[in-house]
Amino acid sequence: MDKQVTLSSRFKILTVVLILIGVAALVTGAFTDSPRFWANLLLNNYYFLTVAIGATFWLAIQYVSGSGWSAGFLRIPMAMGTFIPVAAITMLPILFGAGHIYHWAHHDALLDPVIAHKAPYLNMPFFVARYILFFAAWILIALLLLRYSRKEDEKGGLDYFHKAQFLSKVYIFVLAVSFSLSAFDWIMSIDVHWFSTIFAVRNFAMAFFHGTVIVTLIVIILNKLGYLPFLNPSHLRDFSKYILVLSMIWTYMWFAQYILIWYANIPEETVYYLPRTKGEFKPFFYAELIINFLIPFIPLLSGKLGSRIKILVPICIALIIGQWIDLYQQIFPGTIHHFKIGFIEVGSFIGFLGLFSLVVGWSLSRTPLIPRRHPYLKECTEHQRV
């Protein structure tokens, strides 16, 4: 039970190679097409940050709801939470290059009356302050949760479990405010004239959705590698239920935003969807909906299919691509204005994937994989559901 993950040298070499590909792609971008460099930097940073945030939110939900079935897997979202400090560093260039991504950060932006009206919120010092504040809060809580769980391994008892439960409640409230504002800051302010009040909820649903998907995928991979031997179809079925429900929530939010703008037909609002639905981005508009909604929804309606690894893994992989398309649709039409996919996009995504895998793998190898004194661990290892 106390097996610890050991990183094979093959895994380390592979992730380093992936990171090097990413660096090469970003360097190529920086010298040949600098707007794409900035857009990709933002996309990939935000992508893996939302995955880490979603996973830690999933962790908080497990604590708050007192779930027993997931007790043995909690170290995986905890390890994913350790990517948040890394993301805080890799995202730093965006603070310096904000003018390349955000129209409001240009020196002559205040000539625009709309931007001047929003200037009390969208200005560089406040932007940086929020960046620091949000990251500080997330890092503090994510690492504290990991620390409590480690202490629980040493000392046992219910003290640390109750502490973690309380902290999880705090985390949910903190995320509700901070993640919403960060989505406004980093993504919605790209299209600075446009706004949507459901934007934050939609992004939050995306983070939770894809964070859970990655947790599921890592659990399955670890099980295939011989860790987590107690994983059984009942656990997989519960994971697939999460994915099914979250795919519906994501679609609900996505559609709520779209249909209200489509129905009201106000030019200030429809300008956002014009390039996305009519222009070059049209194929991705439909691909986004099909991949993120229909692909998980239809097969997972049947709980039996959802408990099969052979069904669940392709769905998870499709959803990894789905989230990329989702973010591409949110970031690229506002920054690049043209549908461009090439080595820079694919390479930089691969690079960040390598970095994420390396960080998560490294933190998994630093702690025992199973929180052996978690009060609900027995419920997890013997979890059976009809």
Add this chain to the structure above:
Amino acid sequence: MSKINIIGVYSDEDVFADAVQKIKDSGIVIKNVFMPFPVHRVFHILGLETRLPVMTFIYGVIGVGITFAFLFWTSVVNYPLKFGGKPLNSLSFIIIMFVMTIFVATLLTFMTFFIRQKIGPGKKAVMIDPRSIDDKFLIVIGKDPSMKKEEIDRITSLIKQTGAEEINERPEPEDFKEEND
């Protein structure tokens, strides 16, 4: 002709689940079980599975189909009226289709459940033992007239051994469904 049942009454869910397992393992046919709340382990042991969700899915598909047909016929075929510059066959159908799917599926599922269970508003509840909706767990084993005395003794002693509080023998209520799923 009324049938006689042997009814074992338990008051703890874990004892009850163990008892169901033991009685089933000894080859005795369990006719029915009654619980104040669902105990998943018992469903698992007895292999009880409901087909109701499949019907819900089918009703949902029917609901979405009928609603779309209705909307399409009214606003595209029979009375095409442009408003707001929107196309006739448009996204505005989706919300109505979504809500109607839930409505049709829920209502028909309830009706299916009521019909299958022969219950409904105003009907007096048919219960083998009213305490099964309070705090007692019941196991019901049919008493066949062809059963020998030893066999009946074996059943009753097994029920007693597994921790039953009392053992009753009662005729089956009229209008009582054997299969309860």
